[in-house]
Amino acid sequence: LWGRVADPSLPWGMVFRGAGDLPRHPSQLYQIALEGLLLFVLLWWFARKDRPTGQVSAAFLLGYGFFRFVAEFFREPDAHLGLLSLGMSMGQWLCVPMMLGGVALWVWSRKTSG
Template sequence: MFIHPGFDPVAISIGPVAIRWYGLMYLLGFLSGWLLGRYRAKQSWRGWTVTQVDDFVTYVILGVVLGGRLGYVLFYQPQFIWTDPLEIFAIWHGGMSFHGGLLGVIVACWWFARRHGKSIFDVGDFVAPLIAPGLFFGRLGNFINAELWGRVTDGPWGMVFPGAGAVPRHASQLYEATLEGLVLFLLVWFYSASPRPKGAVGGAFLVGYGAFRFIVEFARQPDAHLGYIAFGWLTMGQILCVPMILFGAWLMVRNR
């Protein structure tokens, strides 16, 4: 059994200015995606240029932040819409949804594609391998903050989290960082190294993330105010993964 180190959520404090670990993880996620995107552009991947990548980063940041917050409210806290509408915009209070962020990125890809005369499938294929490193850093941020912990376990790898009682739990944040971050990045990156039909690389990302997230949800504690949606085991995260997997599979086979 392990004990969570109980990290200070504030990484750097200079006078009244406090920089939190979670914010740094977001910064590292965007930075890693930007650098990898520039690397791909220098390899002349489907005609992309470094300048286009630099421009695209702005679209992605807006899509992730706005989509992630709106998705969290719609999927997990819809009561905010009529009880406290201003809370929808309170990003500093925490609460971001990957599925909402993904929808935000899709909208950003569509907008960017229209402005630059590209196919949305080309844009999606370009950005798909760049997302997983951001997921890796994001889940590390969850672990540092001791949030989104896993279900109770009697395995020797269990960890006691502050605020979660004295029982050991799955460190599901680290499971997700490994599968949705490192493993998914390697799979999609090397899959995209060979010529693929338009949309196939984006589809591979959707299938991979959806499958990994669906599996990890069996170890992750469901949101207290939602619990299990059906059958005593199905969670909201798993429900949201099903259309991802189906749509991703369609993208991978539609041009074969």
């Protein structure tokens, strides 16, 4: 899926073949920057210290869910679904239980370590 239509003055807007003549957000690049590089660096930094069992996994679920949720604002929603309740895409809705699972795992890890 390519990105949503961007302001024509956006210097890094891209015209994708098959997506019309308007520039779009390069959402794939946003995703690799957020969900790939930034998340990796944050988890690497976080995991350097000893943590309670499950806490690094909880941080991953929270971080990946959050960064994916943000990146979805720049992706074109699935053509057959469009935007769903509260104006959120299916990708954003799928991030909600992931982030809730991260919170639950974080709480569990704190309770079992203390």
